[in-house]
Amino acid sequence: MAHSSPTEVAVNGNAGGCPIDHAALARAQGCPVSAPAAEFDPFGDGYQQDPPEYVRWARDKEPVFYSPKLGYWVVTRYDDIKAVFRDNHTFSPSIALEKITPTGPEANAVLASYGYAMNRTLVNEDEPAHMPRRRALMDPFTPEALKHHEPMVRRLTREYVDRFIDDGRADLVDQMLWEVPLTVALHFLGVPEEDMDRLRAYSIAHTVNTWGRPKPEEQVAVAHAVGNFWQLAGSILDKMRQDPDAPGWMQYGIRKQQELPDVVTDSYLHSMMMAGIVAAHETTANASANAIKLLLQHPDAWRELCEDPGLLPNAVEECLRHNGSVAAWRRLATRDTEIAGVAIPAGARLLIVSSSANHDERHFTDADFFDIRRENASDQLTFGYGAHQCMGKNLARMEMQIFLEELTRRLPHLRLAEQQFTYVPNTSFRGPEHLWVEWDPADNPERRDSALLSQRQPVRIGEPSTHAISRKLRVASVTRAADGIARIRLESPDGKPLPRWTPGSHIDIECGDTGLSRQYSLCGDPAAPGTLEIAVLREAQGRGGSAWIHEHVRPGGILRARGPRNHFRMDESAASLVFIAGGIGITPISAMARRARELGMDYQLHYSGRTRGCMALLDELAQLHGERLHLHISDEGGRNDFAALLGRPTPGAQVYACGPERMLAALQQACAGWPEDSLRVEHFHSTLATLDPSREHAFEAELKDSGIVVQVPAGQTLLAALRGANIDVQSDCEEGLCGSCEVRVLGGAVDHRDVVLTRNERAAGNRMMACCSRAQGGRIVLEL
Incomplete structure (x- = not known):
């Protein structure tokens, strides 16, 4: 060995x-x-420079291993780490702030001389004490409460950029990214602006003392800094007690102490004061530096943000995923257990490498690829998960969006200077100590456009909506597909490949500045590279989207779109397939039938319409499907007899249908005798999400992973209530059509109001759409 x-x-x-x-x-x-496990060293340069790459071997071959050098079990895969976060009884957070490198007696004596008694905080506290304190102190972190901090963050960011905008070279860490988050943190906490350099030194010392490996000769100096930090936190807290009605989270805590003295104690407030100063600014400063470095290393992404600041919320999420400021968390096993089949003994210390989880191919497709439009980027575990998820996550998101907005607008020509990036050696928190950038001040756009400084991009406080990940598409052609139907072919403006899609997929088209967003099924050839095709019927009684497209979309124009996404997937293992389309419902069905033909499957295609002239794609369908195509044209005396077609179930067959609601209802009746979920349908629209408070009832949602209960009033959706409680849930259509807001149900009956789930999926009762569906009774339990 x-x-x-x-x-x-x-x-x-x-x-x-x-x-x-x-x-x-x-x-x-x-x-x-194993040899790699024996050599694992989180204090070495390999881990410091790129933690996910450093443990790639583990993700691939040994996802849970013991590190003899560290004395910890190391966990590296997404599902395993999320499971550890979820179970804070088996995996206690109590060691999260424990010094990973024990200090010698001299350093310990120094800490004792300062009365250092850092104990429990929201980060490292076990139940049952943790959740009552978290609930008591959470309100200032909700999106609604954070809104009034936005002007202050913008003002500070503008002032700091003003200081170096004409210099042509800056260290963004030293000149902005440390001091602005620190100032914001002090304002948020309600701390008077003291000596920032001193607080910065204390904060770094706290990081090294807790998560680093200071050499014996460094330990005493670190201990003095930490002791001074502890005493400063105490003196600031004493001043705050003299004015408990002043604004700030700590003053809020002091007021809560008067209300709940057994929950919010003196020692707890002192520990939270010190931990809060570190947590509220250091991680944000590091995350912002990592994000700017990452974006400048990917010039195409930087350029896209400069051109389209609407991408900022999801870009922040992808930066947090790809190169976040929190590399790992720590947990303590309270009993003998297993992780991924590996026996973990009671008392084992765990290093859960969340940065590795964020690069796990099992959860993030092409995980090492940096994609600011990644749809599940907000699944990142940089903020943790569950009951101990970072409460300040949305303050950090806000700051990062504003930093990036200011820099991309005022310095779009920014570039990285030649440099070697260094990091403070520790297991958990990482960001470059310096970030040198360069630009030519003569090219600063504000020298030519004075109105530039008055522009601002709305900040998304919370997880990004999928509305924030649209891409530009050029209209390659617009042709007539039938009476009142335009066939539109879209391509990438820069010639780059577009996302691959499968039959049944749709894209969401943004209708200019109208605020409208409409979903259209893809109808071209999924195998055709670089193009997406939709067919849009102009609906006189529609909601305005189709009219806008017919009036404004022209060849050479630019549209914004999201997707593709697929909630209407075809089962390619079915024994036979029956495709049924009515009117414009032929769009997804045509792609499915094309795929069935390519696979050599047994299928038939039935297409209904009022007149031949209003039926799209007829020539193409006839050429592809020949005798398998059956037309049912009303003014030619043809109607599809669903009872005759589907009266007798065909073993192993699947029926796929898209068309008017009346047609789909008739199909549901005709297929009543078929096995469950043999009929799968795609709806055009849904009114099931509409709330009538006079007919609804309030209920409560227990969030099992977060340890809180959310009240959902009769006039509010579950999605809105979750967001109000600072819980991340993605969404898009908010009509029950797209499936993006799906949440897992652990208990309670669901009043399903979406048109996404199948009958079997509804009957299983373990999934629901948060935007529209509700609890049948008074309580529902969710995996959130």
Whole structure:
């Protein structure tokens, strides 16, 4: 065993550490710890520069391993880490602030001389104490409460950029990204602006003391800084008590102490004061530096943000995923358990590498690819998950959006300077110590456009809506597909490949500045590279989207679109397929039939319309499907007899249908005798999400992973109530059509109002759409 002697490794084999008697095994057969696990060193440059890459071998081959050097079990995959976050009884957060490198007696004596007594905070507290305190202190972090901080963040950001805008070179960390988040943190906490340089030094010392590996000769100096930090936090808190009605989170805590003295105690407030100063600014400063560095390393993404600030919310989320400021968290196993089949003994210390989870291909497609339009970027675990998820996540999101908006608007020509990036060695928090950038001040756009400084992009406080991930598409052609139907072919403006799609997929088209967004099924060839096709019927009684498209979309124009996404997937393993389309419902069905033909499947295609002239794609369908195509044209005496067609179930067959609601209702009746979910339909629109408070009832949603209960009034959707409670849930159509707001249900009956789930999925009762569906009774339990 080359990495260390059997005796050295055996020292770590105590209770809670590695359960293997390495000395005996080494003598008998060689140490069972793999060579990469034995060499794992989170304080080395490899981990500091790129934690996900450093543990790629583990994600691929050994997702849970014991590190003899660290004395911790290391967890690297997304699902395993989320499961650890979810179960804070088995995996206690109590060691989250424990010094990962024990300090010597001299440093400990120094800390004692300052009366240092950092104890429990929201980060490292077990139940049952944690959730009552979290609930008591959470309100200032909700999106609604954070809104009034936005003008202050904008003003500070503008002032700091003004200081270097004409210099042509700056260290963004030293000149903006540390001081602005620190000032925002102090304002949020209600702390008077003290000596920032001193607080910065104290904050770094706290990070090194808790998560780093200071050398013996450094430990005493670090201890003095931490002790001074502790005393400063206490003196600031004493001043705050003299004016408890002043604005700020700490003053809010002081007022809550008067209301709940057993929940919000003196020692708790002191610990939260010190931890809050670090948590509220250091992680945001690092995350912002990481994001700007990452974007400037991907010039195409930077350019897109400069051109379209609407992409900022999701770009922030993707930066947090790809290169966040929190590399890992720590947990303590409270009982013998297993993670991914690996036995973990009671007392084991865990390093859960959340940055590795954020690069797990099992959850994030093409995970190493930086994609500011990634639809599930907000699944990132940088903020943690569940009951201990970072309460300040939305303050950080706000600051990062504003920093990026200011820089992309005022310095679109920004570039990275030549430099070596260095990081403060520690297991958990990372960001470059310096970030040098350059630009030519003569090219600053505000020198030519004075109105530039008056522009601002609305900040999304909370998780990004999928509305924030649209892409520009050029209209390659607009042709007549039938009476009143325009066939529109779209392509990438820069010639780059467009996302691949499968039959049944749709895209969401934004109708200019109208605020309208409408979903249209894709009808072209899924195998055709670089193009997307839709066919749009102009509906006189529609909601305005189709009229806008017919009036404004012209070849050469630019549209904004989201997707493709697919909630109407075709089962390619079915024994046979029956496709049924009515009117413009032929669009998704045509792509499905094309795919069935390519696969050589047994299928038939039935297409109904009022007149031949109003039926789209007829020539193409006839050429592709020949005798398999059956037309049912009303003014030619043809009607589709669903009872005759579907009266007798066909074993192994699936029926796919899209068309008017009346047609779909008739199909539901005709297929009543078929096996569950043999009929799958795509709806044009839904009114089921409309709330009538006089007919609804209030209910409560227990969020199992977060440990809180959310009240949902009769006049509010579950989605709105969750967002009001600071819970991240994606959404898009908010009509029950698209499926993006799906949440998992653990208990309680669901009043389903979407048109996404199948009958079987509804009957299973373990999924619901938060935008429209509700609880049948007074309570529902969700996996959130």
